[in-house]
Amino acid sequence: MRVYKFGGASVKDANGVKNLAKVLQTTGHENTLVVISAMGKTTNRMELVIKNYFENKDQLQSSIHEVIKCHQDILEDLFTNNRHQVFADVKAFFDEMNAFFRSNKSPDYNYVYDQVIGYGELISTTIISHYLNEIGLKSHWVDVREYIKTDNYYRDANVNWEATQDNIASNLDANILHITQGFLGSDSNNFTTTLGREGSDYTAAIFAYCLNANSVTIWKDVPGVLNADPRYFENTQLLYQISYREAIELAFYGASVIHPKTLQPLQRKEIPLYVKSFLNPKADGTCVSKGQTLIPEVPCFIVKKNQVLISLSSLDFSYIMEENISDIFSLLHLYKMKVDVIQNSAISFSVCIDNLYDNLEKLLQHLKAKFNVTSHKNVSLYTIRHYNDAAIQDLEKDKTVLLKQLTQGTVQIVTK
Template sequence: MQIFKFGGASIKDADGVKNLASVLQTTGYDRLLVVVSAMGKTTNALEVVIENYFNNKPELQSALQDVKKYHNEILLELFDNENHLAFKKVKAFFTELNAVLNANKSPDYNFVYDQVIGYGELISTTIISEYLNSIGIKNNWIDVRELIKTDTFYRRANVDWEATQRLIGSKLDTSTLNITQGFLGSDPNNFSTSLGREGSDYTAAIFAYCLNAKNVTIWKDVPGVLSADPRYFENARLLHKISYREAIELAFYGASVIHPKTLQPLQRKEIPLYVKSFLNPTAPGTKIYKDMVLEPWTPCCIVKKNQVLISLSSLDFSYIVEENISEIFSLLHLYKMKVDVIQNSAISFSVCVDNIYNNLDILVHQLKAKFKVTYYENVSLYTIRHYDHKTIAQIETDKTVLLKQLTPETVQVVTK
């Protein structure tokens, strides 16, 4: 088996769907599983639906209509006949989504989020599957929620590997082309779960691990893994080869081309990962595999926007010791803060976090009971692997540096 993953940017319109088909015709699709994200910005649009469901009911149907219209326009460009089965299947999903919203009794935002958000993937894969069938590329459409089982940590669910491997091994026909959704799973009660934003890459890795796949290819709108995001950094270079270890470091620090969890299952079974351009499918792209030296050797720059820097000091000038740090991390865990940088001295402790779940206010309130607390919102965290002084200077120019931390391989700078 080979595993392909196509992200939302690659299928944002009808031409993107046709290009996906062209990639399959170019590369071949024997014994292939294709993992697909929601189309374009559908996930963002469904987040608006969820927000309106909780806080602006009068706008709910309008937000849903925007999502329907977007997909209907793609359907009309792909299929000549509005009686095609694809229209009926997509309509059925929107009917089901409405029923989910009407029947829901849970006040838990994260639970509702996961019941709604996956319809983007369910619809995108249905459209693609039906289009491929219509041009003679026969395939099976698979509901990934029947194969990937997770716990109930909604919006960032943890995979039940034993159950998942058993289901994939027993239910998936590996002799043909299969189309399935990224990002999704289901809990023990069969409620939908999601694996975190950008989790479709992780889905591809899960299938690769369970199927002992030959390789995984992530198809992007860039030629491969770049040394920096060209939207924020000049002179980004294509990295031809990266080791698992280096790629895991880059992913941990926030490199957007690879989901942080994606590489671990691939590394365990030494399955190569390729990152290639869906605009140029015959180009070599980037290969990620074991024991590879970074090629070319160059500084790799990552930026994470909209972070929060929290600085704590003891109220009585006593040392910040293990007991204090343990308590701080218990609170960070309780309020689901993703920690990206830690720095401490005798009487102070600073941490840069991702406030994914919007729990900052309650966290700060709890911390103020025992510490003096200062925090800065909307800061940027820059990470440079294999840094040089020129690259650091470029990042710091015209910015206020709030925190800086260097190790032999990596520098991290928090700026305002």
């Protein structure tokens, strides 16, 4: 059994869907489970739909229509017969979403987000499964919510591994081609949950673990894992081999090619992960597996934008002791802040955080009751793995450095 994952960029239009089919025809499609994300920028469009539902109901239907139109254009490019069953199946999902908006009584943004956002994946996989069947690649559409069970921590749910393993092992035929959704699961009440943004890679790893798969392949628009994101860095290099441990380190610091949760289940069963280009499926790409740390051995650069740097000191210039630090972390947990860097001295404490849930102002007000607080918004956090002096100097050029922290093998720099 193999597990493939295709992201939104690979199926952003009809040509992308046709290319996915070519990849399957080139590499073989038997004994394969394919995890697919929402098409193109659908998730962003769906987030606007949710925002309008809460803040601007006059624009709700127009934002939904925009999502419908994008998918309708793809459908019309792929299927010449407008009476094909796929048109009715896609319409049924949009009708279901509208019915949810009419009946929902919950004011919980995170709950509503999870019930709505996943229609992007449900619709993309429906279109692709029908298209593959249309061209003779027989596929079975699978609703991932029936297999991956989670708690109800909406927008970043935790997998119930025992229930998920039982569902997949008992109900999934490993001998045929399956098409399913990334990113999604369901809780004990069968409400939709999500595994965190970019969680489709994690979905692929969950299935691979439960199926004892031979490999996982993530198909992207890059040749493999690069030593830096080419959107922000020049002269990037392809990494041919990365150990599980190194890949976990890179993911932890925010490398966007591999989701942070993806690697742990694969490492436990030593299932190799390949990152390959869907434009050149026969190329080797990158292999993440047990073995040498990094080939070639070069500095690896990671940047996280739109971070917040908070610096604290005690009101009476007393030491920042264990009790203070415990209070700080309790508040960071309460307001769901993701901590990326910590630095403290005798009388100060600094932390770089990701304000994912938009709770920053509440956190700052709470902290100001006990500390002197300084905050810098919209800062950038740079991490260099396997750094050298030249790499640091080049990165710091023309930037204002707010915080810098070096450990063996890793340097982190917060800049304005």
